[in-house]
Amino acid sequence: MSEAVLVLEDGRTFTGRAYGKVGEALGEIVFNTGMTGYQETLTDPSYHRQIVVMTAPHIGNTGVNDEDPESGRIWVAGYVVRDPARVPSNWRSRRSLDDELAAQEVVGISGIDTRALTRHLRERGVMRAGIFSGDALADAHELLGRVQAAPAMVGADLAGEVSTDEAYVVEPLGPDGAPLDEPVATVAAVDLGIKAMTPHRMAERGIRVHVLPATATIDDVLATSPDGVFFSNGPGDPAAATHEIDLLRDVLDRRIPFFGICYGNQLLGRALGFGTYKLGYGHRGVNQPVIDRRTGKVEITAHNHGFAVDAPLDGDTVAPHDGGRYGRVVVSHVDLNDDVVEGLEALDLPAFSVQYHPEAAAGPHDAAYLFDRFLDLMNENQKGAA
């Protein structure tokens, strides 16, 4: 095994072994605390341009299967683990994770004290980093400069780099899992880095989903005759998503029911006129406690976000955009670890969103009810219109 070095933007370095492809990877280094679900993490497009550290020490134990990926490829910019499995073991396993990373040209590093690294990132905040192995190690004195020259995540507009080029349709399913001829509702889902499980969760409820590229216009959205519009998760800084925010305002102006997840929540926040800000080290894992303030229930949820909406936690508040043109808004969900806004609900418009992942890939299914809430919102809206 050849040597590899992890260099952080602040000059701290860790030495380990090459894992996956030998070479160089640059990105923002973030940590994920999930004990399971490494395939879903690796293939989540929201991790585009991020080097992911797994805090679970044993990674790759169940190998790589062809069922769990959330998209057609691995998106993480680099991968940091402590102790990779020497022998993967699972009935679904087709390949080893090491081989899969190499085949998809993802540079990783193993043998790292991921606990020390994570504590460092918690203290200092997430930052840029680089993984270097093989020939990339030759100019040792240049490594820090390369890391410091890499683009930062603040201000990055990345949805267009991960979105589908062409629109496609995910067909509705009946209770037995067989295709349904007549959908119960039609949704236009704007792909800002969508995970495959999300349209599937809608299709399972009988919804036909038109997945549209991030460049979609309001006319593209309306051409699908949607009962509702959905904005997905995605990479990058929500403050940079000008086109998407304008599109969302066009949707809100037409009072089309709206649901957003993660990036979609941040964009609803911005469309309503709130700010967004970068968290110190974000939420990435599958066991974050969130309270749904409508019911008072606490749910254990899957997260992957580095930015958050800046909205007042208490009471309802007039949406700041354009003199309050979108009426009142409440923070519907809050993270119980740190009081970060985890959901928004417009009181005078059919629109809501959550910062976390009800599609639960990977993660607990506690929040699946949010897809039912979206369907209810579309049904109520149709009745209101009839």
Ligand SMILES: NC(=O)CC[C@H](N)C(=O)O
């Ligand atoms: N999973 C997501 O949609 C992430 C949203 C955004 N890129 C963030 O880091 O907060």
